Amino acid sequence: MLKGAEIVLRCLRAEGIDLVFGYPGGAIMPLYDALDGSGVRHILTRHEQGAVFAAEGYARATGRVGVAMATSGPGATNLVTGIADAKMDSVPLVCITGQVRTAMIGTDAFQETDVFGMTLSLTKWSRIVRTIEEIPEAIAEGFHWARSGRPGPVVIDIPTDIMKGKMEFAGAVKFIPRAKPAEAHVQPGFGETLVAMLRAAKKPVALVGAGAKISGAVSDLRLMLDHLKIPTIATVHGLGAVPPDAPYYLGMVGMHGTRASNTALHETDLLLVFGARLDDRVTGDPARFAPDARIVHFEIDPAQLDRVRACELSVIGDLADTIPAFHRDIKAASLPGWSEWLAIAAGPERAELDPRGLSQSTVRFLDELFSRLPENSFVVTDVGQHQMWAAQRYRSSFPRGFITSGGLGSMGFALPAAIGVQMAKPEALVVCVSGDGGFQMNIQELATVRRLNLPIKNVIIDNKYLGMVRQWQQLFYARNYAETDLSDNPDFVAIAEAYKIHSFRLGEEAMREFPVTEQTGDVLERFLHSSGPELLVFDCQPEANVYPMVPAGAALSEMLFEED
Amino acid sequence: MHAFHIRYHNTQGTLMRILNAASRRALDIPYVHAKASGPEHKATLLLEVNVKQIGQLCRDWHAIVDVTDVSVGAAPESRDDLDAEPWAISHPYTSRGVRDASASAARA
DSSP states (O other): OEEHHHHHHHHHHHTTOOEEEEOOOGGGHHHHHTTTTSSOEEEEOSSHHHHHHHHHHHHHHHSSOEEEEEOSTHHHHTTHHHHHHHHHTTOOEEEEEEEOOGGGTTTTOTTOOOHHHHTTTTOSEEEEOOSGGGHHHHHHHHHHHHHSSSOOEEEEEEEHHHHHOEEOOOOOOOOOOOOOTTOOOOOTTHHHHHHHHHHHOSSEEEEEOHHHHHTTOHHHHHHHHHHHOOOEEEOGGGTTSSOTTOTTEEEEOSTTOOHHHHHHHHHOSEEEEESOOOOHHHHSSGGGSSTTOEEEEEESOGGGTTSSSOOSEEEESOHHHHHHHHHHHHHHSOOOOOHHHHHHHTSGGGSOOOOOGGGHHHHHHHHHHHHTSOTTOEEEEOSSHHHHHHHHHOOOOOTTOEEOOOSSOOTTOHHHHHHHHHHHOTTSOEEEEEEHHHHTTSGGGHHHHHHHTOOOEEEEEEOSBOHHHHHHHHHHSTTOOTTOBOTTOOOHHHHHHHTTOEEEEEOGGGGSSSSOOHHHHHHHHHHHHOSSOEEEEEEOOTTOOOSSBOOTTSOTTOOBOTTO | OEEEEEEEOOOTTHHHHHHHHHHTTTOOOSEEEEEEETTEEEEEEEEOOOHHHHHHHHHHHHHSTTEEEEEEEEOOSSGGGGGGOTTOEEOOSSSSOHHHHHHHHHHO
């Protein structure tokens, strides 16, 4: 006979899980009681939001399912932002929550919340376990849906009495999904149609999103793009899928995308979208998005089709299947070349401007930092100006190397996510870039870093503002800097030292010379290659802005530049 | 006004997910009826939506794990006729099919 909690852990092991992130509490105590000897290592964070972001970081770095655990009530509600984040960014995540005893459900018992109800619109699938016998099936089904198709978050809510109960355990079960009559498959003949569309195109563009990476289709994508040689752009989650030195790669697209990418997207007459949702940060004004383009959308999740603009052709399926199929078709076809269009799209007139103005020192700092990273390093960012600067300056062809909260834009993401990344990849160099606002949203996770002695290299780009909001206030709200002043920030160096983490400040004057002096270079090298955790606080110009910028509601062609 | 039939396995939360797809878009739901229908369940909704919303809603419903079919049609004059379904046609899982695009490509 095994307790329900022991069965949960056995089932997790059967799903290949040996690491979970969580925070204990009353209703989930039976599960914690069973951890010892279960083969499942638990990482204690200092807040449930830290646990769920760490599980996300683990999942984003590996492609495997991340698991977070929390108790009922506030423990469960503290998971909600991470669950929403995982939904937006297609992250496979299983959250296991304790619940009050079955008999108490619905009585507003102590620490009771309806986590099932409150996460219905955020989860791909969820379940309240009602009997101990349901546990194996619930775990198996939850993991199936978290991983399958477009990955996403799952919640399994288990009342505490179910975890304490006992039954004979016959072993984990395998979930077999019910067939869906309307299941979508790749439609035969799409290649022929697409070849015809390519032949008619004068200015084709390929847009690469996270789907290419999630599907494990990066190698096939690169081969196909090498064959096509059309201007190629990436969303923030597509960074790393295309080698940045590829002659046809124009960089990141969207609100803070490169001028070459946004201009090409505005001018294209055939847009091939590979695994991107086309959200408003990518499209700008939907009515003026790629106004002359016919759109072909390669996508695993039909729910993402036609949200902004109707596509002419949808190619539904796993990119790992559809891209090779498309590549075979174009190899067999006679296609025109697009070298003239590529020469214009990637030409010197559309090249990025050298960093200038108030942002120059920060951009140079990130360039210096990133240029020192080994190829398979991870850059984890928080949300805000530093995130966009980092995305703009990121130059790596490591597909999973750039990890950020893109869809939901959750401040406080970076530090706990970096913990998850470092736990998943203990040998890798993990650089965590935050702003001074976001860092304070989960600053308590420095304790987790210290406890585990994780050699994460934390960077705070400190402008003493909620910088991105301040930038919008400057540009669109007549400089009314309402409640974005953080000039009374604490001494981050002293805080880190209190956690026994080596820390120091680097003034922006260190970036006046570029490349930097040997002395500054040595400082950065020591920071990156020390054996333990570090915190570097970089003093950023308070009113530095991120450019280019497409104002909200504008077309991609209406970028603002620093000189504007 | 459009009427929708959504067929689904009556697993935990599936009906609520179906309704959420409408409520998150701030759509009024003047009529909803859910009942067992053979081995599955069927929810019938009346919604005032435009063509773009129809596509979005139907694809969102199809993406729900235990939804098996989505049909849509102009609402019949009498709500008594809602259950008959001859007015509704199954909404495709995808957007445009290859055949449509082939014709379009050929025209280009």
